[in-house]
Amino acid sequence: MKAIEMIDIVKVYPNGIVANKGVNFEVEEGEIHALVGENGAGKTTLMKILFGIEQPTSGEIRIFEKEVHIHSPHDAIAKGIGMVHQHFMLVPSFTVAENIVLGMEPKKGFSIDMDEAVKIVEEASKRYGLEVPPTERVLDLPVGIKQRIEILKALVRGAKILILDEPTAVLTPQETEELFVALKNLAKKGMTIIFISHKLKEVKEISDRVTVLRDGKTMGTFLTKDVSEEDISRLMVGRDVELVIERPEPKPGKIVLEVKNLNYFREDGVQVLKNVSFALREGEILGVAGVEGNGQRELVEILTGLRFGAIGSVRLLGEEILGYDAYTLRRKKIAHIPEDRVEKGAALKASIAENLISDRYYKEPFSKRLLLFPRKVIEYAKKAIKDFSIKTDSPLTPVGMLSGGNMQKVVVAREFTAGAKLLIADQPTRGIDVGSTEFVRKELIKVRDEGVAVLLVSADLQEILQLSDRIIVMYKGEIVGYFDKNEGLTEEELGYYMLGVKRHDENKIKEAFAL
Amino acid sequence: MRNKMVLFEVVRTALTIAIALLLGYLILIFATDDPNTAFKWFIYGPISRLRRFVELLNRATPLIFTGLAVSIVFQAEIFNIGAEGQLFFGAVAATFAALYFPQIPFLHVIIVLIFAMAAGGLWAAVPAYMKAKWNASELVSSLMMNYVAFYLGLYIINYHMRDVNAGFLVSYKFPRTAWLPRLLRRYNLYPGIFIALGFAILVWFFLYRTKYGYELRMVGKNKEFARFSGIKVENVIIYSQIISGMVAGLAGAVEIMGLYKRFVWQMTPGYGFDGIIVALLARNNPLAVIPAAFLVAYMRTGALIMGRMTGIAPEIVMMLQAIIILLITAEAFLSFWKKRIIEKAAMEQEEKK
Ligand SMILES: Nc1ncnc2c1ncn2[C@@H]1O[C@H](COP(=O)(O)OP(=O)(O)OP(=O)(O)O)[C@@H](O)[C@H]1O
Ligand SMILES: [Mg+2]
Numbered sequence: 001m002k003a004i005e006m007i008d009i010v011k012v013y014p015n016g017i018v019a020n021k022g023v024n025f026e027v028e029e030g031e032i033h034a035l036v037g038e039n040g041a042g043k044t045t046l047m048k049i050l051f052g053i054e055q056p057t058s059g060e061i062r063i064f065e066k067e068v069h070i071h072s073p074h075d076a077i078a079k080g081i082g083m084v085h086q087h088f089m090l091v092p093s094f095t096v097a098e099n100i101v102l103g104m105e106p107k108k109g110f111s112i113d114m115d116e117a118v119k120i121v122e123e124a125s126k127r128y129g130l131e132v133p134p135t136e137r138v139l140d141l142p143v144g145i146k147q148r149i150e151i152l153k154a155l156v157r158g159a160k161i162l163i164l165d166e167p168t169a170v171l172t173p174q175e176t177e178e179l180f181v182a183l184k185n186l187a188k189k190g191m192t193i194i195f196i197s198h199k200l201k202e203v204k205e206i207s208d209r210v211t212v213l214r215d216g217k218t219m220g221t222f223l224t225k226d227v228s229e230e231d232i233s234r235l236m237v238g239r240d241v242e243l244v245i246e247r248p249e250p251k252p253g254k255i256v257l258e259v260k261n262l263n264y265f266r267e268d269g270v271q272v273l274k275n276v277s278f279a280l281r282e283g284e285i286l287g288v289a290g291v292e293g294n295g296q297r298e299l300v301e302i303l304t305g306l307r308f309g310a311i312g313s314v315r316l317l318g319e320e321i322l323g324y325d326a327y328t329l330r331r332k333k334i335a336h337i338p339e340d341r342v343e344k345g346a347a348l349k350a351s352i353a354e355n356l357i358s359d360r361y362y363k364e365p366f367s368k369r370l371l372l373f374p375r376k377v378i379e380y381a382k383k384a385i386k387d388f389s390i391k392t393d394s395p396l397t398p399v400g401m402l403s404g405g406n407m408q409k410v411v412v413a414r415e416f417t418a419g420a421k422l423l424i425a426d427q428p429t430r431g432i433d434v435g436s437t438e439f440v441r442k443e444l445i446k447v448r449d450e451g452v453a454v455l456l457v458s459a460d461l462q463e464i465l466q467l468s469d470r471i472i473v474m475y476k477g478e479i480v481g482y483f484d485k486n487e488g489l490t491e492e493e494l495g496y497y498m499l500g501v502k503r504h505d506e507n508k509i510k511e512a513f514a515l
Numbered sequence: 516m517r518n519k520m521v522l523f524e525v526v527r528t529a530l531t532i533a534i535a536l537l538l539g540y541l542i543l544i545f546a547t548d549d550p551n552t553a554f555k556w557f558i559y560g561p562i563s564r565l566r567r568f569v570e571l572l573n574r575a576t577p578l579i580f581t582g583l584a585v586s587i588v589f590q591a592e593i594f595n596i597g598a599e600g601q602l603f604f605g606a607v608a609a610t611f612a613a614l615y616f617p618q619i620p621f622l623h624v625i626i627v628l629i630f631a632m633a634a635g636g637l638w639a640a641v642p643a644y645m646k647a648k649w650n651a652s653e654l655v656s657s658l659m660m661n662y663v664a665f666y667l668g669l670y671i672i673n674y675h676m677r678d679v680n681a682g683f684l685v686s687y688k689f690p691r692t693a694w695l696p697r698l699l700r701r702y703n704l705y706p707g708i709f710i711a712l713g714f715a716i717l718v719w720f721f722l723y724r725t726k727y728g729y730e731l732r733m734v735g736k737n738k739e740f741a742r743f744s745g746i747k748v749e750n751v752i753i754y755s756q757i758i759s760g761m762v763a764g765l766a767g768a769v770e771i772m773g774l775y776k777r778f779v780w781q782m783t784p785g786y787g788f789d790g791i792i793v794a795l796l797a798r799n800n801p802l803a804v805i806p807a808a809f810l811v812a813y814m815r816t817g818a819l820i821m822g823r824m825t826g827i828a829p830e831i832v833m834m835l836q837a838i839i840i841l842l843i844t845a846e847a848f849l850s851f852w853k854k855r856i857i858e859k860a861a862m863e864q865e866e867k868k
Pocket of ligand 2: 044
């Protein structure tokens, strides 16, 4: 039986962008179906239509071979559709059980029957093979668990069709493996799963069939075993994509950044950085591996002047810069691709052009004395849009109307062209397609070879291994592993350090600083 | 596509006004036996005589200033609603400068205007500083400052500059060198409206053609982003309020220099709050402030003329005004139609490809 048929779906957004141009999409009951395509191809839009967040301009939807109109997520849930968004929508201060039963709480009088809630969760947890700690608060749980909670949330609401929008972007290989085992299990029980990812290796591994979208149109649906990664990316992009990136030997120069005994206590007293020490030279890439939430975010914010109150020493080309604000550090030529493009990296209501000059608007040719020259700004933006292949029809489009990956490209375009001495790249390719990932990675190597010191923070181990000349691994605010080159290092091996299973001895870790 | 959207906005505004007028007419039916005459004066009154048209221009003038002032802070997402106090205090400072500074032709006017701007800016700086220093809500502190401006201003005027020979509580008359002179012999047209139009262009230029304007807008669009990019957000928060205060300070000064030639207010004139309405209608765009101020001034003038000619209370217009503002600012009004225009245009474009 066909679980989903979306026929001739057209979606025109209020700004006139046609995100889906007659998409046909069919999913069989009980299969794992991958949906792939470049940034802005219309994947999220199609899924939002299926989940009732957006309304199609025209087209027909059938669920289990019955024609339906889905007006809201509420509707979608009633029809057995569940969606796990890329950014989790959990209440951090609630327990796991509270989150899962949110909005459908079992009642005892006027209050929530907590015992019953826990029972529901435990049962579901066992039935679907997704282990979670029902009474713990979500706040402190690792991302992998949070994701399971999201999936359970959909399942206890009776989902028979599960949509996962880029679920693995933030997971370690081990967590990804566990997720895949669970998903395969669910599929065996008859669950229909739609899986969106830019990681083709995962698509190959997990899916039964794959549908490729390009520019709002269906390029075809294939049995996954019949197509290779190269085939898929060619279909997506329309050209051959290099999945392996050349990394010539680094030629490191003088030391640019020295971090020594950096300690930081969060407002609530928790120590999130413990004696972090490392050094970074021009012309090399230092990879910072780690599961999200092990101090990387705080480290990056301290180094870029967005977080204050750390103890220790940070030197940029010999000058002590700890405690300087972003204004000063930007002028000392630190560029920063932030982990969060929506909150920090971009102003969604401002145009692409305005976003591209936010760190250099006061310099020529954009400005002279008081004046700003919009024509110069737009000219410049047009070029950047072309150079970084940002998908849009005008530099005046607000960034908020771009697809996730294209927003990231705007941020990347700005920071790569900042003329920096130190580039701090925090998850630079999160959520961008294979073609653009290739582009960004090549660009990182290019700026490295031009003598920029690059600090690469990433949860994507493939990325860390592909690009880094040296690697540090962070776990619970400490550096627990140091690799002075990455030959022969595997994702699995790194994963053990990231999960705190293995750690190097003190002397090895000290080498990260002593160059 | 862009042209179609502009056309859409124009049609939508026109339709909004038509609907509001229709409602206004319905209200008049209940308020009077002769709604036609009343309605005629309301609509036609402000343009029926040159004198009345001048009245309209003069009424629009302070609204343009305060509309601009509010637009500036709103663009920075700062809710300083102290324009009322700033203009009141600006007028007091203008009175001081007009009465006590040397009466050098032309220069005197400039000095008075500068005083008004400085006073308005100073007044706005207080909530700005309190916000930057102690994170005090500018909404509350600017509102409080309105009261302080009012009572302090009245005190200064009544105890130090009051003309005891005049029958009312007013200041001494300004010397001629501090007047904004009449431009037409028989009509009370003074250059205020031109200064206001000039400032609209100036503020537009500031916001869209200078780097400080850019900073201000980016802070308004996303403060974290601005900070991340290396913009000194605290500075922007302060200077945007000061500049706004300077513009607001002019609203009162220009009016008293042109219309009354002395300080006459024993109540705050309300232009500061009208400025919020104007800025809302104009969506904080300095150039759109001009028609928005005219629209509000037109309704007020029409209502007053209607009142004069028929005896209907001008307060009726407050209702109309509220309806128009609601309809214009309601994004959803006629949005189905907008959607259809966009969809059609987009699909046509697709087919061309
Ligand atoms: N709310 C919106 N308003 C206007 N246009 C939008 C909106 N959301 C998406 N778009 C546009 O629709 C197109 C498809 O976007 P969509 O988010 O579906 O892409 P995607 O395939 O999920 O891409 P990504 O891999 O980057 O997440 C893009 O060109 C985007 O700019
Ligand atoms: Mg997407």
